[in-house]
Amino acid sequence: MSQQVDSSSYEVAIVGAGPIGIELAVALKRAGVPFVHFESRQIGQTVSWWAPQTRWFSSNERIAIAGVPLVTPDQNKSTREQYLAYLRQVVTQFDLPIRLYEPVTHITRRAEGGFEITSHPRTGATRTLAKQIVLCTGGTDRPRRLGIQGEELPHVSSYFHDPHTYFRQRLLIIGGRNSAVETALRCHHAGAKVILSYRQKSLPEKSIKYWLMPEIAGLIKSGAIDAHFETVPTKIEPGTVTLQKLRDGQPVRNFHVPCDFVLKQIGYEQDHALLKLAGIELGGPDHAPCYDAATMETNQKGVYVAGTAIGGTQTSYKVFVENCHDHVTKIVAAITGRVSADVVFTSEALIEALPES
Numbered sequence: 479m480s481q482q483v484d485s486s487s488y489e490v491a492i493v494g495a496g497p498i499g500i501e502l503a504v505a506l507k508r509a510g511v512p513f514v515h516f517e518s519r520q521i522g523q524t525v526s527w528w529a530p531q532t533r534w535f536s537s538n539e540r541i542a543i544a545g546v547p548l549v550t551p552d553q554n555k556s557t558r559e560q561y562l563a564y565l566r567q568v569v570t571q572f573d574l575p576i577r578l579y580e581p582v583t584h585i586t587r588r589a590e591g592g593f594e595i596t597s598h599p600r601t602g603a604t605r606t607l608a609k610q611i612v613l614c615t616g617g618t619d620r621p622r623r624l625g626i627q628g629e630e631l632p633h634v635s636s637y638f639h640d641p642h643t644y645f646r647q648r649l650l651i652i653g654g655r656n657s658a659v660e661t662a663l664r665c666h667h668a669g670a671k672v673i674l675s676y677r678q679k680s681l682p683e684k685s686i687k688y689w690l691m692p693e694i695a696g697l698i699k700s701g702a703i704d705a706h707f708e709t710v711p712t713k714i715e716p717g718t719v720t721l722q723k724l725r726d727g728q729p730v731r732n733f734h735v736p737c738d739f740v741l742k743q744i745g746y747e748q749d750h751a752l753l754k755l756a757g758i759e760l761g762g763p764d765h766a767p768c769y770d771a772a773t774m775e776t777n778q779k780g781v782y783v784a785g786t787a788i789g790g791t792q793t794s795y796k797v798f799v800e801n802c803h804d805h806v807t808k809i810v811a812a813i814t815g816r817v818s819a820d821v822v823f824t825s826e827a828l829i830e831a832l833p834e835s
């Protein structure tokens with residue numbers, strides 16, 4: 479394969495164009511810092527695979543970026559579609575030069591200073607030089623696996639795309655947190671026979687959108703949704719799944735649940751490959767990158783992390799878009815050595831600036 483060289487000299491390379499990568503790009507542009515920006519797929523890739531019309535839990539002010547208001551026609555929380563349109567609008571408004579469908583696969587520190595970045599646009603490998611790197615690569619690169627027989631069968635998926643698929647079908651949803659509950663309700667309303675398998679004794683109310691809880695509880699109580707608590711799947715076959723009943727975490731018996739489709743809603747994992755290649759130390763049970771909270775710089779000088787990438791594989795979600803905006807401010811300050819009014823524009827800063835009502 480041909481190897482191309484980008485001969486420009488960049489101060490910063492941003493990897494990842496989710497909300498936080500885009501917010502950082504706007505901040506660097508405003509600060510006059512030359513940067514190059516890579517995205518392995520399309521902007522907002524993580525949001526793009528949510529099911530149609532999924533709404534953010536976070537309110538609009540908290541997921542707005544770069545000081546650009548996120549306004550929805552019904553004043554409701556933004557949907558997937560509205561937010562993707564909003565990201566396109568921000569990228570267009572600031573004319574951000576994002577290199578789309580160009581995954582970064584290698585980062586090498588150069589003896590003479592800075593980094594060599596290998597990326598893969600459709601035309602072949604490209605080499606780009608930048609003095610500093612910011613990884614805004616998120617934390618949900620691939621679905622968690624059950625590690626059981628039958629997981630690869632064609633009627634089994636980890637991505638919920640469209641409730642219509644499950645009309646008049648028996649759908650077993652594995653999981654019990656917010657995504658599983660939302661999927662269960664939407665598919666139930668689309669005419670699916672929904673069955674839930676969850677390893678805990680009951681649904682974790684605190685991690686479920688508050689407006690979904692009464693409805694799912696009512697549907698389970700009435701038997702309209704068949705919930706098997708304290709169960710784990712052990713084998714998937716066409717037409718049936720074997721569930722293992724647990725008591726106090728210990729297996730007590732197996733039983734079969736007939737179903738046409740299986741949706742695993744058990745979370746996602748971070749791909750640590752690039753972080754490791756960059757020499758970043760990972761720590762804790764979530765294998766989260768180690769960084770200096772004041773600057774977002776990792777143990778590797780000149781390599782920063784921002785956005786949900788800092789959380790590793792989050793076992794319980796604590797890092798969201800809404801508490802990542804300050805990463806941008808800190809990184810721009812660390813890179814430019816100045817905190818100007820221009821870069822302090824996060825929505826949180828805007829909210830604080832509003833007069834109290």
Ligand SMILES: Cc1cc2nc3c(=O)[nH]c(=O)nc-3n(C[C@H](O)[C@H](O)[C@H](O)COP(=O)(O)OP(=O)(O)OC[C@H]3O[C@@H](n4cnc5c(N)ncnc54)[C@H](O)[C@@H]3O)c2cc1C
Pocket residue numbers: 493494495496497498499516517518519520521522523524525528532533534535536580581582583614615616617618657752784785786787797798799800802
């Ligand atoms: C159903 C659902 C609902 C959610 N609701 C909320 C919510 O209400 N509030 C909230 O804050 N969060 C929510 N989240 C999580 C939300 O998706 C993340 O908080 C948000 O996307 C994180 O933004 P980010 O910019 O940090 O990372 P991401 O949006 O994950 O962006 C990372 C980007 O990096 C790119 N990338 C990765 N590796 C490379 C590479 N090697 N080279 C180039 N590019 C690369 C990816 O393609 C991706 O576009 C939800 C998630 C799901 C699944």
